[in-house]
Amino acid sequence: MKNFSGFIIIAFFLFSCGEEIVPKPKPYLTLQYPITSYKKIETNCPYSFEISNLAKVNFKNNCWLSIEYPELKATIYITYRKVEGNLDEILKEIEKLTFEHTIKADAIPDYRPFENSDKKVYGKLYNIEGNVATNIQFRATDSVKNVLSGALYFYAKPNYDSIVPTIKYLEKDMMHLIETLEWK
Incomplete structure (x- = not known):
């Protein structure tokens, strides 16, 4: 019986020497987005x-x-508001809507400002990190007559880790919208 148990131990060492088994790494989704081209939207x-x-x-x-x-x-979603002596009130309302997400947000890092004095466009773009209803919001104004605000929404329950690549892709489009904004 001693020889049999010795044989099993020796067999174990002989057969256990081989290629080390390593678990496969966790796969990550690679999303391919098309290169964006833009068109001008003319409105009334x-x-x-x-x-x-x-x-x-x-x-x-x-x-x-x-x-x-x-x-x-x-x-x-784009919202237009005409300023009638109430610019501060409108801007505070938009900012309040942005910061209502702090309950669910992981962070609201500093906003990204935008200024184009020639076209009289002054704006801010906010990134809201976390599982919130809208991860990007912006506002733009001419400081006199007009305010435009926008918010990005997805048709799915928010899962920030999964939608970050799409958020970054659409953030470029939203920034391009602000950069090309012209008041009539």
Whole structure:
């Protein structure tokens, strides 16, 4: 019986010497986005800007609109407000809506400012990190007559880790919208 147990121990050492088994690394999703080209959107409203050719625009009769990305299952909702001596009130309201996300947000890092004195466009773009309803919001104004604000929404329950690549892709489009914004 002693020889048999010795044989098993020796067999174990002989057969255990081989290639080390290593678990496969966790795979990550690699998303490929098309290179964006832009087209100018002309409206009867007091503004115009450029949007991605991948997007569809739906106009409302009060100069509000939605920019839909069907393949990305996302929409940017644009709100227009005419300033009638209440610019500070409008800007505070927009900022309040942005910071209402602090309850669910992991962070709201500093905003990204934008200024184009020649076109009289002054804006801010906010990134809101975490599982929130809208991860990017912006506002733009001419400081006198017009305010435009926008918010990005997805048609899915927010899972920030999964949608970060899409957020970054659409952030470029939103920044391009602000950069090409012109007041009429």
